[in-house]
Amino acid sequence: xxxxxxxxxxxxxxxxxxxxxxxxxxxxxxxxxxxxxxxxxxxxxxxxxxxxxxxxxxxxxxxxxxxxxxxxxxxxxxxxxxxxxxxxxxxxxxxxxxxxxxxxxxxxxxxxxxxxxxxxxxxxxxxxxxxxxxxxxxxxxxxxxxxxxxxxxxxxxxxxxxxxxxxxxxxxxxxxxxxxxx
Numbered sequence: 324x325x326x327x328x329x330x331x332x333x334x335x336x337x338x339x340x341x342x343x344x345x346x347x348x349x350x351x352x353x354x355x356x357x358x359x360x361x362x363x364x365x366x367x368x369x370x371x372x373x374x375x376x377x378x379x380x381x382x383x384x385x386x387x388x389x390x391x392x393x394x395x396x397x398x399x400x401x402x403x404x405x406x407x408x409x410x411x412x413x414x415x416x417x418x419x420x421x422x423x424x425x426x427x428x429x430x431x432x433x434x435x436x437x438x439x440x441x442x443x444x445x446x447x448x449x450x451x452x453x454x455x456x457x458x459x460x461x462x463x464x465x466x467x468x469x470x471x472x473x474x475x476x477x478x479x480x481x482x483x484x485x486x487x488x489x490x491x492x493x494x495x496x497x498x499x500x501x502x503x504x505x
Contacts, residue, residue, distance in 0.1 A: 371409065374483055375434040376423040378490040379415075380444055382469055386419025387494070390446035390469060394423060394481065397439040411435035435483055442479040444469055444492060472498040 376394075380387045392415065396408035411434070413421035425435045446468030451461070473479065479500060481490045489505035 373434045376488045379419045380492045382494045390415045392421045393443045394440040408438035443477045445474040
């Protein structure tokens with residue numbers, strides 16, 4: 324019933340044809356449903372399970388700052404296999420401490436997957452940098468902060484197990500090393 328002088332609020336269904344309102348109603352039912360499904364199931368696992376790996380690198384008893392610590396799986400796997408062992412690396416700080424991060428699937432400092440790894444430790448600085456972009460003359464020459472044997476012919480290995488891993492590397496200038504687990 325309408326009263327003279329009263330402002331009548333009319334619903335949207337009086338302004339829009341029936342076929343438009345059916346789509347409008349479906350939209351408001353589907354959107355919350357899809358959001359609820361996304362919240363419940365998420366986007367799935369983002370990668371393999373990784374385990375925290377940290378440690379200290381020393382050379383003749385002194386911490387090595389700025390060295391690159393790299394873990395490469397002993398068993399070569401297909402790069403598309405996200406469940407297999409992953410490459411991982413980290414850089415040492417002023418106290419020689421490193422924390423590994425995988426190349427795929429984990430947060431920075433998250434660690435790496437469990438398994439057996441070859442380990443290389445590299446610290447080198449270019450001694451003949453180019454004077455201009457693209458002006459490199461001859462082979463690059465490096466000054467090594469740790470012996471080259473730990474980069475090219477490294478015999479170091481490590482095993483990452485479930486849980487937290489602390490793997491220390493005590494390097495010596497004669498190319499020998501000791502690995503300790505905690």
